[in-house]
Amino acid sequence: MPISTQEAAEALTDIALVQHRASILRGYERGAPHFVLWGLIWMVGYSLTDITPTMAGPGWLVLDVIGIAGSYFLGRAAAANVPVASKNYGRRFSAVGVTLFAFILATYFIMKPNSAPQFGAFPALLMAAIYTLVGIWRGVRWAVSGVALGVFTVAGFALFKEHFMLWMAAAGGGALLLTGLWLRRA
Amino acid sequence: MPTEVNGLIHQPLRLKIMAALNGLPPREAIEFTRLKSIVEATDGNLGAHLATLEQAGYVQIEKDFVGKKPRTRVALTRDGRKALVQHVAYLRDILEGVAPAG
Numbered sequence: 001m002p003i004s005t006q007e008a009a010e011a012l013t014d015i016a017l018v019q020h021r022a023s024i025l026r027g028y029e030r031g032a033p034h035f036v037l038w039g040l041i042w043m044v045g046y047s048l049t050d051i052t053p054t055m056a057g058p059g060w061l062v063l064d065v066i067g068i069a070g071s072y073f074l075g076r077a078a079a080a081n082v083p084v085a086s087k088n089y090g091r092r093f094s095a096v097g098v099t100l101f102a103f104i105l106a107t108y109f110i111m112k113p114n115s116a117p118q119f120g121a122f123p124a125l126l127m128a129a130i131y132t133l134v135g136i137w138r139g140v141r142w143a144v145s146g147v148a149l150g151v152f153t154v155a156g157f158a159l160f161k162e163h164f165m166l167w168m169a170a171a172g173g174g175a176l177l178l179t180g181l182w183l184r185r186a
Numbered sequence: 187m188p189t190e191v192n193g194l195i196h197q198p199l200r201l202k203i204m205a206a207l208n209g210l211p212p213r214e215a216i217e218f219t220r221l222k223s224i225v226e227a228t229d230g231n232l233g234a235h236l237a238t239l240e241q242a243g244y245v246q247i248e249k250d251f252v253g254k255k256p257r258t259r260v261a262l263t264r265d266g267r268k269a270l271v272q273h274v275a276y277l278r279d280i281l282e283g284v285a286p287a288g
Contacts, residue, residue: 002191002286003191003196003277003280004280005280005281008277008278008280008281009281011196011198011201011277012274012277012278012281014198014201014202014205015201015202015205015274018202018205018206018209018224018225019205019206019208019209021206021224022205022206022209022210022216022224023209025220025223025224026209026210029220186223
């Protein structure tokens with residue numbers, strides 16, 4: 001069964017397209033539960049910050065530890081049926097969480113934000129930028145989530161400063177939660 | 187390198203299935219429903235072509251339960267990966283004029 005050069009080219013293009021699509025969907029599948037987890041954490045954390053501002057520091061510390069541990073277990077669960085070489089997903093996900101946490105604390109230390117909304121907006125903007133950058137390379141749904149989160153954060157900071165934490169609990173946490181469900185359905 | 191086409195793999199949907207599975211790390215399996223959305227096939231069509239690939243020893247199909255829910259997972263075998271690599275090399279050879287085109 002001879003193949004023409006055009007058929008060969010089309011077959012190679014099909015292979016490349018399918019492999020790209022498989023890789024994108026795999027990323028969505030892996031990311032989805034983490035978005036849901038962190039969406040819930042943001043909802044609780046920002047709500048707590050609004051209700052009892054003096055407890056915001058220790059509250060976020062506890063929530064971040066829960067989130068990082070949760071990401072570890074989600075990563076480990078995803079890798080349960082994966083070969084040995086890939087079994088450090090859990091550690092990688094929690095290492096990402098620790099790195100971001102350290103980066104945010106270091107930035108607060110150096111830049112010294114002087115209002116609660118500034119404290120609250122920075123992590124959200126950082127995540128918005130990261131999701132958008134990931135989306136540029138690894139699937140449009142990440143980028144849509146990043147842009148939405150960024151827009152919600154800036155809009156809340158400009159328009160609802162007095163209730164910014166509640167806004168972020170609903171819009172920020174909600175955006176992450178909905179993104180997780182959206183990625184899962186891809 | 188092969189000098190003629192592997193007709194079993196070259197069928198369009200089977201080629202997509204093999205390509206999708208080849209994108210996974212070695213021995214990693216993918217769920218049937220996920221594979222279906224990647225290759226954009228119907229249940230029946232995908233099932234039939236997977237059976238053909240399984241008979242050829244190119245894919246391994248595992249069926250189990252998660253709770254009470256049945257789950258079917260598919261992985262590329264070592265022979266399947268080798269066959270796809272050879273087929274891709276053959277297609278490239280045609281494009282480069284090394285292998286004869288039809």
